[in-house]
Amino acid sequence: MADTALDSPATAGHDDHAAGHATSTGLSNNKLAMWMFLGSECLLFGGLISTYMLYRGRHEGSPTPSQLYNIPLTSISSFVLLMSSLTMVLAVSAAQRRDDRNTTTWLTVTALLGATFVGAQVFEFTEFVHEGLGFTTNLFGSSFFTLTGFHGVHVTVGIIMLMALVGIISRSKFPGDKAEVVEMIGLYWHFVDIVWIIIFTLVYLIPS
Amino acid sequence: MTTNQTRHRRWALPLAGFGALVVLSGCAKDAPQDTWQPAGDNARKIDNLQQPVFMIAGLVLVIVAAVVGYCVFKFRDKGQAIPQQSHGKPALEIALTIIPALILVGIGIPTVNTLFKLAKTSDTQCVVNVTGQQWWWEYDYPVQDGCGGISAPIVTSGQLVIPAGQKVLLRISSRDVIHSYWIPKLNGKRDAVPGRVQTLRLQADQPGIYAGQCTEFCGLSHAYMRMEAVSLDAAGFKSWVENQLAPYEAPAAGSTASQGEALFVSQCSRCHQVNGILGADGTPVISRPDKYVYSGAVPNLTNLMTRTTFAGAAYDLMTQDCKTALWNTPSAQFSAKYLEGVSPECLDTVQLRQWLRNAPAKKPMYADPAKLVETGGKYRGMPNLGLTEDQIDKLISYLTERK
């Protein structure tokens, strides 16, 4: 599915030539496609979250969730991810001003914040494994790692897209011609953020 | 148009009746799993509910077919002018939506009503635990006052025996994959889900025998996982219970059956339990199927010859003639006839021998010791034990006495 997401910036490059063409809805093809893709993603995470909610109490053979979770650490990494949405907004607004310098700066900051989040997640995963919760240990382990792992992969794919975009913009001859792509990846990034807020609330904050 | 439609309706009803007649005459007589021939209260509730639904569905089909048929002949292109480009009549559309909606409400209310009646468990009088595993069913009767009183647990398989006229509660589960318990003449089906216990009511009006089949796909030998439910009158059921709980009688010393008993202990008792059987050292032999079989259970053979099937009811212990005679016994005599068990004359040794000679050839199972990596060396089914003909003779002679 990441393929689909990655496809979009490339196609968007082509789209610029046709910027003058009106679409029936007034929304550009790329943005509409991204909205549709994110709609589909809702169901993907819906399924994963449901699986986790069903199985989170079944943790025989491992520490319980409340023993494992390091709420302060996860709160900080969640805050970092939340801040990355803010920097993403700054990148989008810079792109709309055709300010390529600031766009690439904010995109890079966003990617770095995202990478910090992923790093924290990797740290958290290793901690859990050390404390006795592996992927195969029990139902709680399998569903926890699957849900948060899928989200982590989404963030990682987002970081790759951000970095690729930075590369493309810095080689671009026309300032601001990738504004729509920035906006599209912004949509994706905010979506992944919102999903994390839901996961953070359901998984970490509401005790089972 | 309306006159045309009334004309259609006039011959639609007789046509529906005729169609139903054709279908009914086209059906098998006495198909043992016929869902339209209920033999107990629960199945009858379902049948009473579904008969009118089938009638209505048939009638709707006849009406649609008649209207389409009429159009096909009446409006065929015979050079008529191009018709008006009308985009429809909302009033007609709405009417033709409301009518089926009313019909569905008419079907829906009794559906929900029946559904809750069938789900009721509080008024049942007798409990049997039913456990599915690849590819047979185990029936165990807990100690209870119900069923006319059961003083010690009974474990059997192949045939579910219940007292006629009583409301029996089956508590259904599974030891491996999902199976489904279904005796069509007594009730609809209920899945046997591992990790869950689900309930199903059964009640047979008369003593008799009713066929069933596992109806949730459960792997390789799904087609061979059958069941039979036997209902006995109150006295008959009582003597069946007494017989099941009767102490073990070892074969006469020195007889062929006695040699068979020793062979059973050495070859079969690792998995198959016969209650009360003693080993060479005089201690009771307790089988450990959980060590050898993935589901952890195999059929208990204590009273094998009181039931008329084996191998997950895939095969009969009786010859076809004896079986037909049993199934056709009128209900008044049925209990006595069934309690005779499998007499030596009726025993179908051909099937049983084939089974003992090479069970996996008779019923598909995972029994090749070289291919049990995924189950940690445990079988799913019964392996080929490599018995000699002489050993088989002795075993059969021992088993024939298990009544």
Next chain:
Amino acid sequence: MAISERPSVPALAGNGGSAYVTPSSSMGVFRRPVSTTGWRSWVFTVDHKKLGIMYGVVAMTFFVIGGCEALLIRLQLAAPNNKVLSAGAYNQMFTMHATTMVFLFVMPMAAAFANYLVPLQIGARDVAFPRLNAFGFWCFLFGGIFLNTSWFLGGASDSGWFAYAPNTSVAFSPSHGVDFWALGLQITGIASLTGAINLIVTVLNMRAPGMSLMKMPIFTWMILVVQFLLLFAIPVITVALFLLSFQRNFGAAFFSVEKGADPLLWQHLFWIFGHPEVYILVLPAFGIVSEVLPVFSKKPLFGYKFVVFSGAAIGFLGWGVWAHHMFASGLGPVSVAVFSVATMAIALPTGVKIVNWTMTLWGGKLSFTTAMLFATGLIIEFTIGGLSGVTHAVSPSDTQQTDTYYIVAHFHYVLFGGAVFGLFAGFYYWWPKVFGKLLNERLGKWNFWLMVIGMNLTFGPMHILGLQGQPRRMQVWTDFRAGEGFFNLAFWNRVASVGSFVLALGILFFLINVLYTAKKAEIAPLDPWDARSLEWMTTSPPKEHNFDAIPHVHELDEFFHRKYEEDEATGEIRQIATYEDIMAEEMAHADKHFHMPSPSYWPIILALGLPIVAYGIIFQRILAVGGAVVILLAMFGWSLEPSVADESDYEPPTDGGTTKELATLG
């Protein structure tokens, strides 16, 4: 629009299409291929019409494979305790029959129609994302091939297309079959998801001027509903398949009952996908007959708005009925009651469609071409399937019917009598549009009648078999449980087996018809059926750019209304223009430049990486890394290739031609 531009290229309209294209031999990685002939023109194409044809050809091939599997099943069941197939082979056969027919025939065949026709019906020059479209096709093809290679690599999946846990766990299904099944469906799922996004954007964004949603052809409407169903259903099965693969390949515990797993989780996930899937399969066919019936009745679709809204209603309600597949699973009476009532409710919008089709016939001027025969046949056969569906909604009787042959009868009347009949109506109706030749009507009649007789002989008796107690998915049945009398279950099993071969003969007639038509020289008239919608307002087959001038739409059934007019005085319908008049008028304001996308190497390469990863997961993890590298490189190439072919990629025309633009397909 996302369709990329070529450097300005003169229009071909009217110059007879005598253009020359001589692609250069260079295979520059970051150039775009330019071949317009030979295999390259197909393998690297991004043209929605070529992709539509390829979807159709591949889906038809899988239809034949799935059909052969069905014949083997019926041979095995022709006699009691038969030995044509072993238990293991039989279980694989019915699993793959269903999987093939659902995922590799009906869905992609609907995609074939959608791909080819939707842009034409809405007056667009291509889909919104042409390369994504090509990528989807290759995912479907490679996924389908991947699934079927399991036959030769240790055995196909033997757990049924529903794959109920825990029977799919390694302990219970030790071959790699289930792995192939799960990963193969994951790959074809990517095809469905990308296709859905692509078509939704195309339909919503690229309609011809004046074509409001309520002036859209009904086929396009039904396809739009289906794409939304796919958009939301595919991720659910994706989750389920991931859980299954993680369980089997990485030791996760999702379906391990001994660790406390609940086997019903799989059933819920599968049917939340699986029930919308039923409508995904059947709604495209509904769209097709809703096009065919009006054309051959010379009337608009009766209650167009009702058909649109009922289609959308089915799309919504389809999400609330999944548990009717689980009435015997033990959900508890309250859930069962809710899903019973919801299932009855969905019968209403379905019934609306049958009423509207019938009323379209009423008072029409009906000509029974083969397409019309299939469409009319569908009304009756689907009604049978719909009505038996209502009997399952009555949940207590469903506990008698479920998992018996009655269900097999029901869904074959829905999917064969509904979906397949619709697709065949579409073949006969749109064949001249796609290939420029009419399928033979005489062979078509044989095709139709053998299929009608065959399907009723095959699936009709299954109602009796099921109601008299024959469960499905059984390798053998016995004489004893077949009952007595001449018309016992043994008799009906034999009838069904004979019927299946009659049905196969009918389909053989179709294939013969295709070959016969391909050989004959006769070219079809451009408007052979006196059709009503935009796809007929261009050449047959259409040029690569579909329309020389994008038509302006004023009415539902625009093409018909340009040809005919109602005399206000007498109310008579009379012809005011011919096809030629309309085309000449369109030609007069043909566009000067067409912006068509160049072919691309990357969709097929990207798709090729997926089965390599999947083989790697099953057999040798290092191979998966190799596949991932292919995927990454393809994405890199995809992103960096230019949006059009370079001038230098084309060799100068040799024959004094003035254009390097593509020749028309015709």
